[in-house]
Amino acid sequence: MTTIAVIPGDGIGPEVVEQAMVVLDRLGIGLKFDVLDHVNATSYLRDGSTLETADMDRVRSGAGILLGAIGDPRVRSVDYAREILLRLRFELDLYVNYRPARLLHDRLSPLRDPARRAIDCVLVRENTEGLYVDVGGTVREGTDHETAIDAEVSTYFGVSRVIGFALRAARHGVCMVDKANAVRNSGELWQRCWRDLGEAHPELVKTHLYVDVAAMRLVEDPASFEVIVTNNSYGDILSDLAAQVAGGLGAAASANINPESGAGLYEPVHGSAPDIAGTGTANPFGAILSGAMLLDQLGRTDEANAVRGAVDRAVAARRCTVDLGGQLGTADAGRAVVSEL
Amino acid sequence: MTTIAVIPGDGIGPEVVEQAMVVLDRLGIGLKFDVLDHVNATSYLRDGSTLETADMDRVRSGAGILLGAIGDPRVRSVDYAREILLRLRFELDLYVNYRPARLLHDRLSPLRDPARRAIDCVLVRENTEGLYVDVGGTVREGTDHETAIDAEVSTYFGVSRVIGFALRAARHGVCMVDKANAVRNSGELWQRCWRDLGEAHPELVKTHLYVDVAAMRLVEDPASFEVIVTNNSYGDILSDLAAQVAGGLGAAASANINPESGAGLYEPVHGSAPDIAGTGTANPFGAILSGAMLLDQLGRTDEANAVRGAVDRAVAARRCTVDLGGQLGTADAGRAVVSEL
Numbered sequence: 138m139t140t141i142a143v144i145p146g147d148g149i150g151p152e153v154v155e156q157a158m159v160v161l162d163r164l165g166i167g168l169k170f171d172v173l174d175h176v177n178a179t180s181y182l183r184d185g186s187t188l189e190t191a192d193m194d195r196v197r198s199g200a201g202i203l204l205g206a207i208g209d210p211r212v213r214s215v216d217y218a219r220e221i222l223l224r225l226r227f228e229l230d231l232y233v234n235y236r237p238a239r240l241l242h243d244r245l246s247p248l249r250d251p252a253r254r255a256i257d258c259v260l261v262r263e264n265t266e267g268l269y270v271d272v273g274g275t276v277r278e279g280t281d282h283e284t285a286i287d288a289e290v291s292t293y294f295g296v297s298r299v300i301g302f303a304l305r306a307a308r309h310g311v312c313m314v315d316k317a318n319a320v321r322n323s324g325e326l327w328q329r330c331w332r333d334l335g336e337a338h339p340e341l342v343k344t345h346l347y348v349d350v351a352a353m354r355l356v357e358d359p360a361s362f363e364v365i366v367t368n369n370s371y372g373d374i375l376s377d378l379a380a381q382v383a384g385g386l387g388a389a390a391s392a393n394i395n396p397e398s399g400a401g402l403y404e405p406v407h408g409s410a411p412d413i414a415g416t417g418t419a420n421p422f423g424a425i426l427s428g429a430m431l432l433d434q435l436g437r438t439d440e441a442n443a444v445r446g447a448v449d450r451a452v453a454a455r456r457c458t459v460d461l462g463g464q465l466g467t468a469d470a471g472r473a474v475v476s477e478l
Numbered sequence: 479m480t481t482i483a484v485i486p487g488d489g490i491g492p493e494v495v496e497q498a499m500v501v502l503d504r505l506g507i508g509l510k511f512d513v514l515d516h517v518n519a520t521s522y523l524r525d526g527s528t529l530e531t532a533d534m535d536r537v538r539s540g541a542g543i544l545l546g547a548i549g550d551p552r553v554r555s556v557d558y559a560r561e562i563l564l565r566l567r568f569e570l571d572l573y574v575n576y577r578p579a580r581l582l583h584d585r586l587s588p589l590r591d592p593a594r595r596a597i598d599c600v601l602v603r604e605n606t607e608g609l610y611v612d613v614g615g616t617v618r619e620g621t622d623h624e625t626a627i628d629a630e631v632s633t634y635f636g637v638s639r640v641i642g643f644a645l646r647a648a649r650h651g652v653c654m655v656d657k658a659n660a661v662r663n664s665g666e667l668w669q670r671c672w673r674d675l676g677e678a679h680p681e682l683v684k685t686h687l688y689v690d691v692a693a694m695r696l697v698e699d700p701a702s703f704e705v706i707v708t709n710n711s712y713g714d715i716l717s718d719l720a721a722q723v724a725g726g727l728g729a730a731a732s733a734n735i736n737p738e739s740g741a742g743l744y745e746p747v748h749g750s751a752p753d754i755a756g757t758g759t760a761n762p763f764g765a766i767l768s769g770a771m772l773l774d775q776l777g778r779t780d781e782a783n784a785v786r787g788a789v790d791r792a793v794a795a796r797r798c799t800v801d802l803g804g805q806l807g808t809a810d811a812g813r814a815v816v817s818e819l
């Protein structure tokens with residue numbers, strides 16, 4: 138048996154993750170789920186607990202982690218997401234955040250131009266550095282003279298390994314996105330890593346965009362991208378944007394991986410959506426497709442492709458939730474995928 | 479006579495700024511232009527010169543600055559934009575970057591949904607702090623062990639004045655955008671300023687979005703925004719995105735202002751577009767509408783509205799450049815606005 142650690146989390150997290158488990162289970166490939174259903178905002182609000190040592194042990198001993206969503210409007214502290222999601226990314230050194238954005242069906246595009254809207258790209262986001270390092274502090278906190286500092290920290294080691302991954306992941310072209318014309322030190326480092334690593338890939342078309350232009354271009358001409366590689370913060374923004382251009386966050390999946398160690402955390406790109414939690418209407422496809430990425434990691438490529446194909450057919454047949462043009466609830470949409478398998 | 483300092487800059491900058499001057503001149507309100515046509519990449523590449531002391535004096539003594547575009551692919555240094563555009567923003571303390579995004583004509587929207595695509599919002603971008611302060615450095619530069627640091631610096635003074643401006647600029651609602659769930663210190667400061675300043679505006683609907691969600695929402699439901707206020711970096715990204723949703727960068731205008739001192743720098747949101755420079759095809763409406771914002775600042779509201787109305791009519795009649803669905807070149811598009819005045 139292969140054990141998968143599951144963190145359902147908050148809001149719609151438990152509902153969508155359940156459907157992912159149903160689909161994975163149905164494949165009959167001996168997956169066992171170790172569900173950490175106490176890691177959520179309710180626990181945090183009760184006694185401040187997040188991921189305890191025993192939880193980290195369970196998480197580390199599994200073959201992968203499936204996560205629903207972390208976030209709750211009742212939590213005012215800015216540390217909550219950091220202590221679960223960001224902690225896992227950093228402690229397990231999951232330096233690649235791999236976020237495909239593929240239009241599942243033409244009717245789902247928010248864009249007008251049929252010739253340009255067929256987005257099918259992957260955003261490769263650096264996941265262990267940049268503005269997310271939590272280096273900084275505050276002077277005269279809470280007064281009218283407060284100054285707050287957060288450092289964006291980038292290293293040659295960290296930038297070159299993620300750029301290297303992106304270059305190896307591409308068939309035709311990679312676009313590197315930074316803001317070297319304004320954010321000087323990180324910008325120069327990204328530019329240098331890009332030149333150094335790019336040399337080994339003469340077969341690829343290598344382009345560069347400033348982040349503001351990249352955001353614009355994702356709306357203007359999304360089908361022109363294949364692989365985008367960028368830092369943690371720009372990756373956060375551009376991946377949500379790309380998912381929206383691909384038809385909405387509901388079906389967007391992501392993998393936080395360390396290609397060397399094999400560790401991986403798989404999660405839908407959407408958040409906990411507290412407004413619809415408990416209504417049984419959340420779209421489970423983002424979680425299910427994240428499960429497919431976990432299968433890729435386990436070497437189960439055929440099964441991963443089968444799940445993706447089943448989702449595609451369910452969407453085409455409108456056997457899906459309202460956001461994708463169907464009329465099904467969460468559990469029925471999950472069942473639709475199972476029946477298409 | 480009122481003197482306006484003009485920095486045509488690089489690429490299409492001189493071409494579009496010329497049309498703005500033609501339109502402003504035509505109003506017959508006694509504007510005189512002091513053109514600094516040596517401030518550009520050619521000078522920088524020749525002898526490293528950017529804005530000399532004498533230039534700063536000329537710029538400061540005018541009633542406003544009109545800028546074309548700064549940026550040239552021949553310039554490898556990341557300092558060039560900083561030494562002109564960013565220097566002006568910082569030295570003149572132009573803390574509000576005011577960027578309206580209004581769909582000039584329904585045919586220009588890149589979006590499919592007619593009910594949601596009529597964007598008409600203003601992005602208020604903090605312009606003198608954040609990641610743009612150029613605080614940071616590099617350790618082991620140029621080696622495989624390099625670490626680069628750029629500080630995002632925010633102050634209560636700086637954040638509260640721009641939030642205050644945004645709240646006063648709104649009629650119905652303001653949306654504050656940050657990333658407090660990941661970038662802790664700046665996030666907490668923005669959240670606190672937002673609560674403190676917001677209290678004085680019970681008449682407004684005040685919402686908050688994380689920047690990744692805001693990017694998504696600008697594509698999903700752009701017409702739902704009125705005023706967005708955010709930091710320097712997120713403002714850079716979201717304003718380009720909003721301009722694209724409003725029909726493209728060609729007609730997007732911006733004002734960098736200090737409401738207290740009255741100092742102001744007006745520039746199209748687009749860049750120097752080196753690929754089309756010299757072809758006479760650049761869209762001058764972004765520069766012309768930036769001129770209209772300068773008129774607002776001079777108290778010439780009627781004339782400003784007249785220019786905006788003339789641009790609207792030119793666009794409606796397709797008397798505009800190709801990017802807006804017309805067939806005119808830069809100079810003819812400028813003439814079309816003059817004839818609509």
Ligand SMILES: CC(C)[C@H](C(=O)O)[C@@H](O)C(=O)O
Binds near residue numbers: 207208219222223690
């Ligand atoms: C919850 C938040 C800290 C997180 C991030 O910014 O990385 C989320 O937006 C994401 O993209 O996974």
Ligand SMILES: CC(C)[C@H](C(=O)O)[C@@H](O)C(=O)O
Binds near residue numbers: 318349548559560
């Ligand atoms: C040229 C560049 C430094 C500038 C910025 O990032 O502010 C530009 O993109 C803008 O938005 O005015």
